[in-house]
Amino acid sequence: MTAYDQAELAQALLSEIGDALFLLDPDTDRLLEVNPVVLRLTGFSRAEVLQFSVTYLFRFEAAGGTQRLKGAFTKTVVFHGQDGFLLRTKGDTWLPVSLTVSRLHLAPKPLGLIIARDDRERRSALAQARRVEAELRTVLSSSPAALWSAERAAGPDVFSGWLFRYVSPLLGRIAGRPTEFFDHPFKWAEVVHPGEREAYRVALRRVLTGGGDCEQLYRVQTPDGGARWVRDRLQVVRDAAGRPTRLDGCVTDVTEQWAAEEAVRQSEGRFRALVEKSRDGILLLDERGTVKYATPAIKFILGFAPEAVTGLEAFAFVHPDDVSATRKRLAYSLSHPGEDVPATFRAIAADGGTRVIEMNGVNRLDDPSVRAVVVNYRDVTERDAAVRELAKQHALLEGLFASVPDVVCYKDREGRFLGGNPAFEAFAGRPAADLAGLRCDEVFADEWAVRMRAAEELVLATGRTERSKEWVTYPNGRKALFDTVVAPLRGDDGATLGLIVVGRDETEQERLEDALRQSQKMEAVGRLAGGIAHDFNNLLTVVLGNLELVRCGAATGPDAAELLLATERAAKQAAELTKQMLGFARRQPLRTAVVDLNALVRESLELLRRSIDPRITIRFVPEPELRPVAADPVQVQQVVMNLCLNARDAMPDGGTLTLETTEADPPSEAGAVRRFVRLSVSDTGTGMSEEVRAKIFDPFFTTKGVGQGTGLGLAVVYGIATAHGGLVEVTSEPGAGSRFDVYLPRGIASDERAGFRNEVRTDFPRGGGETVLVADDEAGVRDLARVALELSGYNVLLAVDGAEAVNAFQKANGQVKLAVLDASMPKLSGRQVFEAIRRIDPGVKVLFASGYHGGGLLPEDEPPGTRRLNKPYIPSQLAAVVQEMLTGA
Known part of the structure; x- marks a missing residue:
């Protein structure tokens, strides 16, 4: 074997190996050497890399990775091929790498070796594989069938060791269970319907033990006890030894298909039964028109047995007058297949009578072996009579619709007009045909049309009927009070098809009701008149007597001053009494203000005490800290008057009349938090029976004798309470008296009830020499006003009637800064004078000083730059109001 230099061999391995090698001192974590792959991957130079620590170059994608890397150099912790690490590059980016950490036992000390393999390609391939798998799962999950696949690991038999590789989510939805429920393939048997479960298991066992693929149709049972039909196809993959491996x-959910097939089967059975039992008939004719078969319906219709007409010509029982037309219709139907045009003819029955027959559905049989024609026919005698009757009813309804005096129109779901009655056409000023396709706000320019459109949209959205009452303007400019109802127009299935709008002109009814209310109010005034006249005469006696004592000198010095003071008090009481009576009797619309109910009751009782029998004890129990109500004070006083006078009449021999105020909500407003204030009026009188109590709020209902009442008192009480958004409840029994509870909505506390006494001042404010015009036809009032204003430093012009007032204003040539006008004057009223001088000088200030503000003598509202001062007034009052108006203080 060739001997290699170990150093050169090590250097070759370090340079040529494809992974990045890091040699380090495990004690100091400093790098000792790296191979060229490290420099290529990181972009650092060798000198730069050797300056870094290992923990600087590597980080773990999860927490705790750095400690794991350090611990790998100990004897006890070693890891190889660990993923999830990142290698720092010179651009401060991180490359994914897998690490193998080894400990090199060298002398003089062990060293650490980190082998880093570039993991980008592997990760890219893995990501691509995951994308492919996700796409495949998406494709599989979108399949109309639930797909699944399972593999078998080692096991003692063919039924063990199976694990799912893929399960479509649709499998769980079919069974009504989460996909996780199926943790192995054979768990599916648990959802198979109990009646078919054993057959399913037998088929599955046959597949696993050597049988081929199989397909089954059975039911699965859902958790709610329902069942669904499925078609199950099972394929098995075997190894070389024939053992099942996959x-x-x-x-596939075939519930709907199975139901449809079952419906077809049942329909065929029903069809056969219906053909035999149906009262609609079928004739089978040959090409010559001879009857070959007739259903039993001919017996029901014409009284002929089916076999009796077999072999006869089809037109043998058609009325002679209709034979020709019927032949033509039959020939037309046969020559124009697909055009089902019914033909009606008269047929002669077995008893000689006639029936109306409708022939339709004429077709040739397509079967070439059977040359025949099928004719469907139906007895429409009753229907024909019903159609004629319906036509008569339709004509009647059209006449009724046209004769309805209310405005009636109907619209589609888009709010477009479809039609209307003559009253609607008169209201719109155009024929209904001209309005078709238009909306309300496109036909009428009034603001109420916009509100009507909003109400229509609300009805379409909620399905509820909406009702409103407001003034509308006809095309000719006439204003009318309309009670309008907008309701959904529904079809036979209850679906909203459009809208129906009904409007009733209640202008005249409103006028009559207003007149009735005023009449009832004046009746109450008349019933009070006796007591008021008595008190008024007493006050005049004090005034005239005291003045005579002073004038003749019988009283002088302090005695005369005391008599004059008593005279002033009596005059003020008379003025307050007159003010209350005028306010109570005044005809005016509902004017809501925030008022003190206790104060209103006290004022009413001051009037009532003069006309109540002394044998009747009046008790008033007010709640001390009662919150104010949002109400019209005059109408609330009328409620008190009517209830108290009604109680008085119920106690002809005397008794106790009790008035109470408190904060309480009616029983029908359960859960509300004190939204109402309650006025209770109770008596110890005769009481009422259940029958009487049910009618007491009906207009003109009365238990009094002829000429003793209009029967409107309690009806007015009910109307006033409901107009304020409140209600009235009554409890009574015969012999136990009656109690009326009137609920009025709470208002926001404010101090708006300054009385006559609060307006009185004893000093005379000084003016700046301005010119003031005083117009009044009463000489004493003119002189009083002149003296009062001259004492205050004003220049005063006087006029005895309205025309003289206008002339004096013109001659003053702009010097008049304020005019004091009476309401009722000869020639021109206070309102007419105001309009005339405002045309001359729009900035002139006007003070209306009058004891009566009705009858159109004064402007309805309070125009800018004007005020009102009620008569009687005292000089200091007049001077103070004039100063406030001129200075703006």
Whole structure:
């Protein structure tokens, strides 16, 4: 053997080996030598590499790799061909490598050797293999059949040692179980239907013990107890000795196919039964038109036995007047295959009567061995009569639809008009045919049309009926109050096909209801009039008497001052009483404000005490810290008046009338958190029966005698409560009195109820010499206003009527800064004067001072730059309001 120099041999191995070699001192972790492969892989020079530590050059992709590398140089930890390491390159990138670590026992000390093999190609090949495998699994999983494959390892018999290589996820879905359930091929037997499980196992045993491939049709049982039909194909691969080494399975869900085939089988059976039992008939004719076969239906229809018509001409029992037309229709059908045009004719029955027969489905048999024609026919006598009746009903419904006074139209699911009745055409101002295909907001320009479109979309989305009431404008400009209902238009299957819209013009009804409410309110005023007149006369007695004592000198000095003070108090009480009566009797729409319910009840009781029988004790139990309500104060006062007067009438011999306020929610609002304030009015009167209690809120229902009531009191109470978003509940029994609970929605607390007394001032504010016009047809009021304003330093112009006021304003040539106008004056009202002087000077300020604000004598709203001062007023009040308006304070 040739002797080689060991040093040269080692150097050759180090240089020529294809892996990267790192020789290092295991104690210091410093590199001693590397081969050229290291320099090629890393891009470092030999000098650069030898400056690095091993832990700098290598890192492990998972945690703890560095410690494993260091420990490999001990005697106890060694590893070879370890993947997952990375080698640093000069560009600070990392190359995947697999490492083999060895310990070289050399003198004078052991050294470490790291062999790093470039792992990029292997990893690339592995990634490619995984991609191919993933793609293959995707292809297999998308197959309509569940595929699986299993291999057999060593085992004592052919039934052991089997493991899956692949299982399609579809296999688990067919069985209704997760794929992990099938941990070996024979686990599938557990999901086979119990009635077929043994047969499945026998077939499987035959395949494994020498039989060939097999195919089975059986059921599998799902966890919910259901069953699915599958077709199972099983193939076996054997080794040279004939032992099975691989099983490939293909399971196909054929439940729908099996059901369809079963349905066909059942359908054939049913068809045979139906042909024999059906009342629709079939005739088999030869080419000459002779009956060769007739189903039993001819017995039911015409009364002939099938064998009795066999051999007869097919038209033997057709009415003579219809024979010619029937022959032509039969010939046409035979010469135009595929055109199934029914023909109706009259047939003569066995009893001599006639029946209406519909002939359809005329076809030649395609079988060349049988030259015949099949004719289907049906008795439509009743249907023909029903069609004629339906036509009459349709005409009737069309007439009814046209006569409905409400606006009715119908639309498709896109909200496009399809048609409507004459009332709809009158409302739209155009024929319904011209509106077909248009939407509501494309026909009507009003804002309500946009809201209507939104309501239609809501109905289509939810299937619920929507209802609204609002003012709309006709094409001719007339405004009307419409109660509109938008409902889904459904088909026979319940699906929403479109919309039906019904609108009712309730303008006149609203006017009548308003008139009835006002009439009932005035009835209550009339019932209060006696007591109010008594108190008003008492107050006038105090005023006139005290003034006479002062005027004649009977009272002087301090006594006269005391009498004048008493006179002032009596006059203020009379003014407050007049203010309450005017407010209660005023006709006005619902004006919601945040009000103190306790204060409203107290004001109402001040009026009521004058007309309540002294034998009736009135108790008011207010909740001290009651939250305010969001309500119209005038209408709430009417509720109190109506309930208290109703209670008074229920106690003709006296009793106790109790009013209570508290925060409480009605039982129907269970779960709500104190959203309502409750006013309770109870009495100890006669009470009501169940029958009466069920009708008390009906308009015009009353238990009083003729001329003692309109029957609107409680109906108005109910209407006011519901208009505010509240409700009324009543409890009563005969002889046990009655209790009415009125629930009103809570409002946000605010101080909006400044009374007459809070407006009174005792000082006279000083003005800046501005010119003020005072127009009032009452001389005493004019003089009082002039004195008050002149004392405050204003220049005052006076006018005795509306026309004189406008002339005086014009002559002042822009000097008038503020006008004090009465509402009711001769020639021109306060509103007319306001409009005239605002045309002259749009910036002039106007103070409306009047004891009555109704009848259109004043503007409905409060225009900018205006205020209102209720009569009666005192001089200091007038001067203070004028100063505030002129200075803006």
